[in-house]
Amino acid sequence: MEAATEITKGESKSKMERLDLDDVLVNELGQFGRFALRNLILVSIPTIMSGFMSEYIFSAAAIPHRCQIQECGEYNNLHNYEPEWILNAVPATVSGFSSCLRYVSIANVNGTLENCPANIFDRSQTVDCDEFVYARDNSVVYDFNLGCQDWLRALAGTLSSVGTLFVLPIIGIISDKFGRRIALVICIFNVALFGLMRAYSVNYIMYLVTQVLQSALGGGIYSCAYIFAAELVGPKYRVLVSAISSTMFSVGLVVLGIVAWVIQPWRYMIMALFIPCFLVISYYFILSESVRWLLSKQKFDEAKKVLLNVARVNKTHISDKSLEALMNPKPEPVTEHSKSGLIKRVLKSPVLLRRVCTTPIWWITSTLVYYGLSINSTSLSDSMYLNFILTCAIEIPGNFTAVFILDRVGRRQTLSVCFFCTAICNIAFIFIPSDLEALRLIVFLLGKFFISIVMTVLYLFTSELYPTEFRHTLLAFSSMIGRIGSITAPLTPVLADYWTPFPSVLFGVSAVLSGGLVLTQPETLGTKMPDTMAEAEALGKKKVEEM
Structure with missing residues (x-):
């Protein structure tokens, strides 16, 4: 007893x-x-x-600008951005007139702010701007x-x-x-x-x-x-x-x-x-x-x-x-195995090595598309502020949608499907005519909606794929490499100056790649979060004891 x-x-x-x-x-x-x-x-x-x-x-927003035409009385950047005579001095373009080029002036001939005739310029030659006139001053x-x-x-x-x-x-x-x-x-x-x-x-x-x-x-x-x-x-x-x-x-x-x-x-x-x-x-x-x-x-x-x-x-x-x-x-007990270095142990595990090479790509794509869509939203139409607000507000239902489906559909399927859906939206956006502004905005917002679900799922799914003993380190590694996407995102509007669909193509192709890579990893729904390397390797191979 x-x-x-x-x-x-x-x-x-x-x-x-x-x-x-x-x-x-x-x-x-x-x-x-x-x-x-x-x-x-x-x-x-x-x-x-x-x-x-x-x-x-x-x-640091881009604002419309053009060459300052001093021959016609412009000596600062506060003048009328689009005077009636502007095409006499600046080459025309598909969108209006050039931002960075102007015609060469003829020596000793000048005009005025009210009258700047074409005959005071050599319209067969262009030069780069020396000074500029801006449409706005809020940047x-x-x-x-x-x-x-x-x-x-x-x-x-x-x-x-x-x-x-x-x-x-x-x-x-x-x-x-x-x-x-x-x-x-x-x-x-x-x-x-x-x-x-x-x-x-x-x-x-x-x-x-x-x-x-x-x-x-x-x-x-x-x-x-x-x-x-x-x-x-x-x-x-x-x-x-x-x-x-x-x-x-x-x-x-x-x-x-x-x-x-x-x-x-x-x-x-x-x-x-x-x-x-x-x-x-x-x-x-x-x-x-x-x-x-x-x-x-x-x-x-x-x-x-x-x-x-x-x-x-x-x-x-x-x-x-x-x-x-x-x-x-x-x-916590200390064993000889637990003393092994992280890099050495990952290199000895083909399963973990593939995982460590895969999850950072998801993070790069997620931050690239998420921040890229936010930044590019300001150029959708003249209402840059409203476009930005709508693009950010659509994330809110996306975040809570993830809550409702994560424990029902699963992490892997949700993440992969949302990557593919945001890719479809970005690719479709390329083919919508610019005069259909409402439709372009809807498709753009849908792309942001799906990538917001991705951002909510990503942190959870990544952490569930790695063992407790190295979870923080490997999660931080994925997040750090993912910063490549957020570093690249602010450059995408500039790339659009060379080829307008470039940002959408980049977002779409990246999302397709990541959506496919997600399917190479096991589902973690209903499984115990792995504490050891062995349990992490066993995910998808056998049922891990439920929490």
């Missing part, structure tokens, strides 16, 4: 030692209580603000005279994406060493500071430098905010929280479009976007530190205070036994 009692105590103690935070959330605190809801609402604000970092779409193109330098203008978006390559390791180190809360505050402060500095740029170099610094030192807002939203939510609600976080980012882009529409001078637009970000610094005193981080760093006294506060706010209870189990976690 005593032996049986000892066994029972031993089993109870073992079970207590294996208890983790998810168990406590499911059984005692609640998987999505008031405390988690409050956190989600609070971090939704910086998540929305993270979308403001795409303001270069408007502040750095006007302030810094970037006419006919589209590649230089597009650097704003490209360098912003380059900056995010540095933020991943930097903010990861800060978050892991000093805590999630301070990482979030640092990011939002840097976004606000360098955004405000950019509003006072005295030249284009300063504008680009502040763009890089902002993304490199503040681009981790979304990931930091997502951690706060997800780390105190039970497994049942994590897909929903992921969709809500994605939706808040989309809302931020919609707010960006509205602010840019209402406040069109780019300097004042940037101020209106980033000055309010300084208020979020107060989150250092408002938000509680992530319990998971506190437990991982063995800051048990602080973790206990947070957990008791969660129980109080949720009107639930956490037992002393659960607290004791969380404060005394079972140490």
Whole structure:
């Protein structure tokens, strides 16, 4: 009898030692209580603000321009963009008149702003523009005279994406060493500071430098905010929280479009976007530190205070036994196999090697098409602001569509079908006549709808394909390589100047390639997330124990 009692105590103690935070959330605190809801609402604000970092779409937008004709009295770039005599001085094109060429003038012959006759130009010869006249003044193109330098203008978006390559390791180190809360505050402060500095740029170099610094030192807002939203939510609600976080980012882009529409001078637009970000610094005193981080760093006294506060706010209870189990976690066993280097182990596993070579391609395509469609939406018609707002708003139903179908249809099939659907939309867009603006907009928005589903599914599916011991590293690797897509996306409007369908063809072909590659990987719906390399390799070969 005593032996049986000892066994029972031993089993109870073992079970207590294996208890983790998810168990406590499911059984005692609640998987999505008031405390988690409050956190989600609070971090939704910086998540929305993270979308403001795409303001270069408007502040560095292309604006129509032409050569300045000094022979006819134009000595600055403030003149009428399209005077009646313009075709006397500038060659005609299919879309109107040339942006970068003009006719050679005949010496000692001049006209006026009201009358600039054709006979004062040698219409058999053209030269490049020396100076420019612009149709609008709400872009750095006007302030810094970037006419006919589209590649230089597009650097704003490209360098912003380059900056995010540095933020991943930097903010990861800060978050892991000093805590999630301070990482979030640092990011939002840097976004606000360098955004405000950019509003006072005295030249284009300063504008680009502040763009890089902002993304490199503040681009981790979304990931930091997502951690706060997800780390105190039970497994049942994590897909929903992921969709809500994605939706808040989309809302931020919609707010960006509205602010840019209402406040069109780019300097004042940037101020209106980033000055309010300084208020979020107060989150250092408002938000509680992530319990998971506190437990991982063995800051048990602080973790206990947070957990008791969660129980109080949720009107639930956490037992002393659960607290004791969380404060005394079972140490992870170290084996010779687990000491092996990641690269060596991946190279020895053909299954994992193929997976590591495949998932980054999905990420490249996803970021290329997602950001590419957002950037190119401004040129769909004259209503650039409305087009951008609609293109971003369509992501919201896409995010929640993913929630409804992921656990029914499966990850692999959903991801592959949505890649193919966005490819069809982009290819179809090429063949729709430009005079059918409504139809072109509908097809364009459908392409953005499907790629938004892809973005929601991608993070989850990728993480489920890799083992726990290397999941974060391999997921970060895929995401980092995926930045190639977001770096390339701002250049696609410039490529359209050489061949109009080029962006749509690039998006469509990339999506077809990725949609096919998705089918080479196993389905993860209904399977336990793999903890070891062996379990990850076994996905699709045999049924893994359900969670």
